[in-house]
Amino acid sequence: MKTRPPTTTSSIAMSSKLLTATAVLLIPALALAGEMKAPEKIYRSLDVRAVAGQEKALIKLEKRTAAYWRVTFDNPPFNIFGPETIPQMEKVVSQIEKDPDLRVIVFDSAVPGFFLTHYNFTPPLAESTGLPSGPTGLHPLPDMLVRISKAPVVSIALIRGRATGVGSELALASDMRFASRQKAILSQWEVGAGLVPGGGPMARLPRLMGRGRALEVLLGSDDINGDLAEEYGYVNRSFDDDKLDPFVDGLATRISGFDRQAIADTKRLVDFASLPSDPEIAAGWDAFITSIQRPVAQKNIGRLIDMGLQKDPDVEARLGHYTQSLADK
Amino acid sequence: MKTRPPTTTSSIAMSSKLLTATAVLLIPALALAGEMKAPEKIYRSLDVRAVAGQEKALIKLEKRTAAYWRVTFDNPPFNIFGPETIPQMEKVVSQIEKDPDLRVIVFDSAVPGFFLTHYNFTPPLAESTGLPSGPTGLHPLPDMLVRISKAPVVSIALIRGRATGVGSELALASDMRFASRQKAILSQWEVGAGLVPGGGPMARLPRLMGRGRALEVLLGSDDINGDLAEEYGYVNRSFDDDKLDPFVDGLATRISGFDRQAIADTKRLVDFASLPSDPEIAAGWDAFITSIQRPVAQKNIGRLIDMGLQKDPDVEARLGHYTQSLADK
Amino acid sequence: MKTRPPTTTSSIAMSSKLLTATAVLLIPALALAGEMKAPEKIYRSLDVRAVAGQEKALIKLEKRTAAYWRVTFDNPPFNIFGPETIPQMEKVVSQIEKDPDLRVIVFDSAVPGFFLTHYNFTPPLAESTGLPSGPTGLHPLPDMLVRISKAPVVSIALIRGRATGVGSELALASDMRFASRQKAILSQWEVGAGLVPGGGPMARLPRLMGRGRALEVLLGSDDINGDLAEEYGYVNRSFDDDKLDPFVDGLATRISGFDRQAIADTKRLVDFASLPSDPEIAAGWDAFITSIQRPVAQKNIGRLIDMGLQKDPDVEARLGHYTQSLADK
Numbered sequence: 004m005k006t007r008p009p010t011t012t013s014s015i016a017m018s019s020k021l022l023t024a025t026a027v028l029l030i031p032a033l034a035l036a037g038e039m040k041a042p043e044k045i046y047r048s049l050d051v052r053a054v055a056g057q058e059k060a061l062i063k064l065e066k067r068t069a070a071y072w073r074v075t076f077d078n079p080p081f082n083i084f085g086p087e088t089i090p091q092m093e094k095v096v097s098q099i100e101k102d103p104d105l106r107v108i109v110f111d112s113a114v115p116g117f118f119l120t121h122y123n124f125t126p127p128l129a130e131s132t133g134l135p136s137g138p139t140g141l142h143p144l145p146d147m148l149v150r151i152s153k154a155p156v157v158s159i160a161l162i163r164g165r166a167t168g169v170g171s172e173l174a175l176a177s178d179m180r181f182a183s184r185q186k187a188i189l190s191q192w193e194v195g196a197g198l199v200p201g202g203g204p205m206a207r208l209p210r211l212m213g214r215g216r217a218l219e220v221l222l223g224s225d226d227i228n229g230d231l232a233e234e235y236g237y238v239n240r241s242f243d244d245d246k247l248d249p250f251v252d253g254l255a256t257r258i259s260g261f262d263r264q265a266i267a268d269t270k271r272l273v274d275f276a277s278l279p280s281d282p283e284i285a286a287g288w289d290a291f292i293t294s295i296q297r298p299v300a301q302k303n304i305g306r307l308i309d310m311g312l313q314k315d316p317d318v319e320a321r322l323g324h325y326t327q328s329l330a331d332k
Numbered sequence: 333m334k335t336r337p338p339t340t341t342s343s344i345a346m347s348s349k350l351l352t353a354t355a356v357l358l359i360p361a362l363a364l365a366g367e368m369k370a371p372e373k374i375y376r377s378l379d380v381r382a383v384a385g386q387e388k389a390l391i392k393l394e395k396r397t398a399a400y401w402r403v404t405f406d407n408p409p410f411n412i413f414g415p416e417t418i419p420q421m422e423k424v425v426s427q428i429e430k431d432p433d434l435r436v437i438v439f440d441s442a443v444p445g446f447f448l449t450h451y452n453f454t455p456p457l458a459e460s461t462g463l464p465s466g467p468t469g470l471h472p473l474p475d476m477l478v479r480i481s482k483a484p485v486v487s488i489a490l491i492r493g494r495a496t497g498v499g500s501e502l503a504l505a506s507d508m509r510f511a512s513r514q515k516a517i518l519s520q521w522e523v524g525a526g527l528v529p530g531g532g533p534m535a536r537l538p539r540l541m542g543r544g545r546a547l548e549v550l551l552g553s554d555d556i557n558g559d560l561a562e563e564y565g566y567v568n569r570s571f572d573d574d575k576l577d578p579f580v581d582g583l584a585t586r587i588s589g590f591d592r593q594a595i596a597d598t599k600r601l602v603d604f605a606s607l608p609s610d611p612e613i614a615a616g617w618d619a620f621i622t623s624i625q626r627p628v629a630q631k632n633i634g635r636l637i638d639m640g641l642q643k644d645p646d647v648e649a650r651l652g653h654y655t656q657s658l659a660d661k
Numbered sequence: 662m663k664t665r666p667p668t669t670t671s672s673i674a675m676s677s678k679l680l681t682a683t684a685v686l687l688i689p690a691l692a693l694a695g696e697m698k699a700p701e702k703i704y705r706s707l708d709v710r711a712v713a714g715q716e717k718a719l720i721k722l723e724k725r726t727a728a729y730w731r732v733t734f735d736n737p738p739f740n741i742f743g744p745e746t747i748p749q750m751e752k753v754v755s756q757i758e759k760d761p762d763l764r765v766i767v768f769d770s771a772v773p774g775f776f777l778t779h780y781n782f783t784p785p786l787a788e789s790t791g792l793p794s795g796p797t798g799l800h801p802l803p804d805m806l807v808r809i810s811k812a813p814v815v816s817i818a819l820i821r822g823r824a825t826g827v828g829s830e831l832a833l834a835s836d837m838r839f840a841s842r843q844k845a846i847l848s849q850w851e852v853g854a855g856l857v858p859g860g861g862p863m864a865r866l867p868r869l870m871g872r873g874r875a876l877e878v879l880l881g882s883d884d885i886n887g888d889l890a891e892e893y894g895y896v897n898r899s900f901d902d903d904k905l906d907p908f909v910d911g912l913a914t915r916i917s918g919f920d921r922q923a924i925a926d927t928k929r930l931v932d933f934a935s936l937p938s939d940p941e942i943a944a945g946w947d948a949f950i951t952s953i954q955r956p957v958a959q960k961n962i963g964r965l966i967d968m969g970l971q972k973d974p975d976v977e978a979r980l981g982h983y984t985q986s987l988a989d990k
Contacts, residue, residue, distance in 0.1 A: 178872075178873065178876045179877050194591070194594045197591035197593075199594055200598065205598060205601035205602045205604075205605060206604075206605050208602075209602050210605060210606075210872065211873060212565070213539065214540060214602060214605075214606035215508045215568050216508075217606070218507045218508055218599065221602065222587055222598060222599065223586065223587060236873070239873050239874050240892075254877075259988075260985065261852055261855070261880070262852070264957075265958070266880055268857045268948050269851075269857050269879050270876065272863035272864065272945055272948060273866075273867050273872065273876055275941065276864050277868075277875070283604065283605065286601060286604075287601055290597050294593070297591075299591045299594075300591070300594070303591075327586055330586075523919055526919070526920035526923045527923060528926045528927050529927065534934060535930065537931075538931050538935035539935075542869040543836070543868065543934075543935035544869060544894070544896070546931055546935070547837055547928065548837050551836070551924055552912055563898075612930075612933065612934065615930060616930055619926050619927075623923055626920075628920045628923075629920070658918070659915070659917075
């Protein structure tokens with residue numbers, strides 16, 4: 004597992020003392036270059052943020068059998084994903100890649116209402132941009148998503164609650180997705196806030212559901228319920244909420260009994276036919292990093308935080324509604 | 333805006349005097365090369381054709397806001413699209429490309445029963461082949477379709493009535509398509525008449541709905557209603573007729589409030605993942621132009637015109653039925 | 662038509678005398694190289710196998726009209742496809758490619774409960790690997806599938822009963838697929854037995870239904886009914902059983918009246934947009950041949966044969982259930 008570089012760690016410590024209520028995420032160029040030494044970075048402390056980060060287990064790994072693991076996101080109240088989650092996730096992905104007995108992993112959530120949601124906007128951007136690249140050479144977030152897709156084992160996203168931003172992107176990087184018809188919400192909300200999504204949905208959604216529906220998801224930036232997600236192929240299938248867990252567990256159990264080599268060889272050929280290239284994923288990440296530094300995105304995120312983003316359950320639960328209100332002024 | 337070359341314009345004047353009832357669209361090689369000087373070209377005058385072409389507004393542009401425009405096809409009674417429509421459409425596309433405030437355009441129709449239908453078969457072919465290439469180097473019809481797909485703004489086709497041939501192709505070149513469940517008919521009817529479709533559906537349909545359903549649409553050449561269009565992903569979604577306009581207007585209004593740069597950057601990456609190349613589109617256009625000169629296509633179009641194509645509302649409304657009757661003898 | 666090489670034929674005669682109950686398909690390296698001279702190859706005789714192979718018509722060709730043919734699989738009781746079927750199928754494919762009047766072929770079955778099912782596991786592997794390559798340079802099975810996809814005529818699979826393994830792969834190689842809602846079962850069962858599918862589904866399924874659903878079909882390896890096959894786009898559409906034949910016959914009749922050149926030119930451009938390359942198909946075949954020689958696959962197939970594979974209708978009809986029982990021990 005890669006550890007957070009010391010300069011970044013110390014900048015967190017500094018920045019956490021620099022809470023202000025008025026300036027949010029205004030990141031000077033030096034900070035972006037990872038060379039910031041002085042406390043120019045401004046950071047808003049939120050109840051939901053565990054500054055200690057690496058000490059708290061935000062992701063839990065349960066080995067149901069040697070061949071079948073559960074990876075559970077547990078960062079209440081919203082399952083926000085940020086630079087503090089990345090080292091833990093990297094550890095999980097490395098185990099997934101290396102374990103010789105594993106066949107199938109299921110990603111799920113322990114947080115009611117949220118599968119996994121958007122990126123954490125409260126740490127300074129340099130905490131994200133300053134992280135060392137992963138084995139693919141990509142930033143560690145897209146790096147992990149790419150590695151999950153290419154792993155020689157099967158990954159299944161069990162989606163109950165909101166899968167927005169990183170949550171949607173992790174689901175899309177997984178091999179299969181199953182959703183609760185009543186309780187799942189999927190979305191790529193970023194364009195609604197003036198951002199470009201960073202974790203690959205421009206590459207993955209059109210290959211999954213065709214250009215037209217992908218553009219609706221991305222440029223409409225609205226909440227997609229379980230029925231529509233199934234109709235569009237955003238998920239493999241949606242199930243009535245009480246049927247979802249038995250189905251996914253049954254499928255995972257079934258696959259866990261199959262031959263590891265046959266799984267890996269079959270998946271590798273599907274990968275050839277269906278996965279975007281790493282440079283295409285990198286282009287999406289770069290567009291996200293560029294977009295987040297634009298004044299309009301800074302202003303929109305600031306206004307969303309003022310409305311209650313990362314704090315008010317209603318804002319997190321109805322993100323598609325609140326992004327529209329940005330335009331309504 | 334590109335103007336129609338003088339030689340072509342004069343050949344229209346000549347050809348319109350040469351109406352015959354028996355020979356239709358028998359185009360000598362010289363005409364195709366754009367060098368025809370004598371009235372060898374044979375042309376059937378139809379009530380529906382506005383020979384004046386450029387003087388009559390066949391397409392209307394309404395700027396609902398600076399960011400949200402409506403482009404309305406208004407060429408009654410059938411919304412046929414031909415060489416006379418091209419310069420007007422080119423003007424609209426150029427505005428779409430250049431306007432700095434635009435975010436979203438909706439294509440719709442003012443003609444009951446027809447969104448936009450097939451290419452106009454009454455002008456001499458040289459009127460089409462003689463048009464100067466567009467900025468992409470393609471013939472102006474595929475040129476405009478390609479430019480709509482790549483424009484930095486969002487295009488939405490609101491389909492009520494028949495979208496056949498060019499109408500289907502414009503819808504497919506648009507970023508999203510929504511249809512009236514009761515009143516939309518989509519089709520690529522060309523193979524049924526011995527033609528190859530020219531506006532890109534061989535490239536776009538398989539990427540949208542998979543090879544099997546695309547081949548059914550193209551080689552079955554039959555009428556597709558709103559329900560099947562939705563099931564196949566020919567459109568994003570179909571709505572009950574009274575729900576279609578509010579939905580599209582709501583989505584367009586929503587997107588019109590988003591940041592122009594975020595829209596453009598996100599769309600550009602979706603384009604990379606989903607758009608066919610220009611040479612692939614050019615190959616389709618060339619196949620269309622080749623096909624229309626074959627005796628079987630000439631005979632079929634002549635017979636369809638005898639049945640009432642471009643004149644009889646029943647032929648235009650039930651084109652899938654009438655193409656089959658060509659084979660039935 | 663290519664004939665079976667003599668050395669392979671004689672090894673069949675030898676091996677059929679060597680039936681044992683304990684060792685199945687344990688193929689020494691020499692046998693795989695096609696050089697086996699001694700009776701090391703072990704082979705289990707089954708009631709369902711016509712050793713005479715080429716003398717019995719396993720595939721029937723009916724020319725309903727010059728333009729519309731039916732190709733009917735008739736190898737009761739399960740419509741198993743093996744090296745004995747390949748020369749007959751090659752003869753059919755060659756006719757399809759060469760006939761100047763043909764427009765459309767429909768593949769169907771004369772065997773109740775089975776459209777076409779998995780590869781025949783009872784002949785020695787060398788009977789398959791020893792077959793000369795087809796015109797594409799691929800092994801004759803993937804060669805024929807590739808040629809069907811690229812033929813200048815339309816192919817339609819009418820699926821009633823089980824389409825598993827080769828049956829699913831032939832359906833996927835066809836231009837369109839229509840299924841009985843009540844009586845069709847599609848599956849790629851191979852991974853469930855420790856095999857990699859060999860006839861191209863890793864290349865074709867993701868392009869048809871997207872990566873997520875394709876991986877579910879391939880790695881879940883379970884039976885897919887008519888409803889789910891339609892929802893996933895595994896087939897174009899499913900019909901109530903009594904509506905299937907009239908629909909397919911109507912569509913085939915319709916297309917058979919269209920111009921052959923327009924069909925071919927349109928299909929060729931769809932091919933460009935949607936077909937995998939031959940090397941991608943070859944990689945899948947090679948992965949299958951490699952997988953079948955692994956001890957785990959040999960053991961699984963042996964156990965399935967002990968359970969009743971290729972003999973017991975219940976095993977053939979509920980293959981997804983029996984592969985799971987391999988893991989359950």
